[in-house]
Amino acid sequence: MIKMSLQDQLIQQIKQLDKKQAEELQFYLREITQQDTDEYSPQNFLYLQKLTSLCLRDFYTLDQQLRTNIRAGKKHVSLPREFTETNNSFPNIIERRRSRREYQTQPISLPQLSELLYYTYGATGKISLRGYRNYILRSAPSAGALYPINLSVIVNSVDTLSPGFYRYKVKEHALESIFLGDIRSPLVQAGLGQQFMATAAVVLVLSAVPERIIPRYGIRGYRYIYLDAGHIAQNAYLAAEYLNLGACDIGAFYDDAVHSVLGFDPEKEFVVLMITIGRV
Structure with missing residues (x-):
């Protein structure tokens, strides 16, 4: 051929x-x-x-096939809460932080993914706010504690976890499957041919829901969306270093193609950033 x-x-x-x-x-x-x-x-x-x-109309055809052939019902995956300590000190983590694009073929473990997600965007406290007695705070700061960013995970290679697209449920510290299946090929195409998106164990997806923040801050809310994404991304980098994994931001991608592959309606929720994670 x-x-x-x-x-x-x-x-x-x-x-x-x-x-x-x-x-x-x-x-x-x-x-x-x-x-x-x-x-x-x-x-x-x-x-x-x-x-x-x-x-890139092929992505839309693929998206329909994705929904027809491999879309599954909601699958709830509880994440382990027992975290292990490493020998990495905070100064060492800061000094070692790099964008790493070369990953080993071995999968990461479910406990590693659990710890990564918790340190990146997990629920770390509760306060009384806006009429809620137990308003959840997270590991990353957010303007007005409105948290317009959703964190999702494209799973390529994680022990005991099926490949697919999952939403991180912060309050429950759990994953909920959106669909199951291997989407590495269309993902790489949507990501301008960056092959390390396919060799990474997981790809974190940071998507924004403007409706959560624009009513309060107006057009300036869009600035806060990107600030929030930056806070979360840095957490992911440092958490990866702590766990002896590698991370790399992905800001170059075809918006429409990524939204199509993942099934997003960009009028309501759009992808801001993706982060590859894998063994190094």
């Missing part, structure tokens, strides 16, 4: 567009190429995103 070049694949997909999609493609290309400046406006970024959607 002859492997097609990226250009040939793109041409083939463009040829398969229907008339309406072809007209959209022409419009977006014309608007972008007619600019007199090299600087892209917010509108042009929108056009580029639309182009991405048109040229």
Whole structure:
């Protein structure tokens, strides 16, 4: 089988567009190429995103297959709460922190994943707030303690845990399956071909729900969303180092493709950042 070049694949997909999609493609290309400046406006970024959607229609087909073939009912996985101590001191963890993209093939254990999630975004305390007697606080700070970020996990290789996409349930310190199945191939494609997303044991997914924070802070809430994501990501890095694992942020990906593969409605919840974790 002859492997097609990226250009040939793109041409083939463009040829398969229907008339309406072809007209959209022409419009977006014309608007972008007619600019007199090299600087892209917010509108042009929108056009580029639309182009991405048109040229990556296979993800939408795959997404439907995903729901038809491997989507499972909700599966609740309780995570162990007995944590082990390592010999890594805090100064040592800070000095060793690096973005690590090369991972061993061995899976991580469920206790390791449990500890990683707890230190990254786990429930660490309770206070009386906004009429709630036991309002949960987490290991990462959040503007107004509103926590607009959800933490989910793409499981590639974890002992005793089936591959699939899981939501981290903070209050219960548990995982709830969204769907089960191996999605490494479409995930790598959606991640601009970054192969270490497939060799990582897990990929943490940080997604934002604007409705939790925008009513209180208005448009400035979007700034707080990204600040929150940064706090959580740093926790994940330090927790990984503590557990002798490696971590790496993934900020380069096709938004529409990732949302399609994971089944997100970006009008309600959108992916901000992904973090690969694995043995090093």
